[in-house]
Amino acid sequence: MVSAERGQTKFQINLRRYLRESGVDRDLTRIICEIANASKYIINAIRTGDLGVAGTSNLYGEQQLALDVLSDRIIQKRLMYSGVIAKMASEEMDEIIEVTVPTNGRYSIAFDPLDGSSLVDVNLAVGTIISIYEGDNVLQPGRNQVAALYVLYGPRTTMVVSTGNGVHEFAMNQLMEFDLVQENIRLDGPVKIYSPGGLRSKYTEGTEKFARSLEESGTKLRYSGGFVPDINQILIKRNGIFMYPHLKDSPEGKLRVLYELNPMAFLIEQAGGAASDGKQRILDIQPDNFHQRAPVFIGTKEAVALAEQYIREEEG
Numbered sequence: 001m002v003s004a005e006r007g008q009t010k011f012q013i014n015l016r017r018y019l020r021e022s023g024v025d026r027d028l029t030r031i032i033c034e035i036a037n038a039s040k041y042i043i044n045a046i047r048t049g050d051l052g053v054a055g056t057s058n059l060y061g062e063q064q065l066a067l068d069v070l071s072d073r074i075i076q077k078r079l080m081y082s083g084v085i086a087k088m089a090s091e092e093m094d095e096i097i098e099v100t101v102p103t104n105g106r107y108s109i110a111f112d113p114l115d116g117s118s119l120v121d122v123n124l125a126v127g128t129i130i131s132i133y134e135g136d137n138v139l140q141p142g143r144n145q146v147a148a149l150y151v152l153y154g155p156r157t158t159m160v161v162s163t164g165n166g167v168h169e170f171a172m173n174q175l176m177e178f179d180l181v182q183e184n185i186r187l188d189g190p191v192k193i194y195s196p197g198g199l200r201s202k203y204t205e206g207t208e209k210f211a212r213s214l215e216e217s218g219t220k221l222r223y224s225g226g227f228v229p230d231i232n233q234i235l236i237k238r239n240g241i242f243m244y245p246h247l248k249d250s251p252e253g254k255l256r257v258l259y260e261l262n263p264m265a266f267l268i269e270q271a272g273g274a275a276s277d278g279k280q281r282i283l284d285i286q287p288d289n290f291h292q293r294a295p296v297f298i299g300t301k302e303a304v305a306l307a308e309q310y311i312r313e314e315e316g
């Protein structure tokens with residue numbers, strides 16, 4: 001627990017000082033602070049930038065929005081010259097990015113530069129998601145992450161981060177610096193909100209029964225179409241479950257293991273929750289390619305366990 005100086009409230013502790021005084025490794029602190037810097041430019045692009053299409057498409061043939069490409073470049077550039085990164089994997093890039101300038105290569109990251117970018121033109125919240133590993137290999141189980149974070153660009157800009165010692169929230173101040181808002185966020189209590197992704201008509205029997213059981217127990221539906229704001233709601237409200245399950249026509253669901261599921265599962269587990277693909281812990285998945293997708297049930301432990309039970313029964 002970091003203490004405030006005289007005349008300063010605990011909550012005027014900025015991100016860099018908090019990480020330093022929490023004993024976080026210097027190079028890891030540098031990466032997290034570089035992402036904080038990158039987010040200043042991404043906010044500016046979101047607020048004033050070109051909302052049009054970039055005219056390019058990514059590996060999946062999905063049209064890239066100008067903001068996706070711009071955010072990707074901003075993050076790559078900041079980390080390329082950080083001096084501590086070996087390799088980067090971006091959701092917007094086909095290939096792994098090798099750092100070619102001088103670096104001690106201690107860490108590697110996988111990132112989604114602007115998740116939910118299609119929501120910007122309807123003025124909904126979006127986010128940047130970051131997953132950090134020691135060494136030069138990101139194609140490994142998420143349990144080996146040393147840190148994960150997201151930046152949420154909503155009415156406020158906030159960063160939620162864990163370096164394996166609890167989950168902490170920071171908010172951007174008028175000088176565009178991140179100050180501590182709350183430490184050691186913990187999920188608890190019965191589930192009150194749920195976020196069901198994917199077309200309901202394509203839910204398999206077990207998932208359908210699970211969704212119905214939530215509704216019958218008075219759980220409120222909260223789904224924005226953006227993974228970052230939906231997970232942030234569960235963390236800040238300290239309860240809930242998000243799911244983008246296996247569907248009748250896509251057994252892998254939609255979300256990507258490296259860029260979306262691993263970092264969010266790391267944060268949720270650090271907050272005392274759980275994340276499963278319906279059968280196994282997300283963080284135990286051994287990815288075999290950079291763009292692997294998996295179904296996900298993520299939130300309070302009890303709700304994830306209930307989802308797994310319905311899916312087990314479905315499979316008989």
Ligand code: AFP
Nearest residue numbers: 115116117118119197198225226227
């Ligand atoms: P985009 O980046 O294509 O907007 O997708 C956002 C996302 O990856 C994730 O943020 C959402 O949870 C999920 O997809 C929304 O998917 P649906 O549009 O199928 O609900």
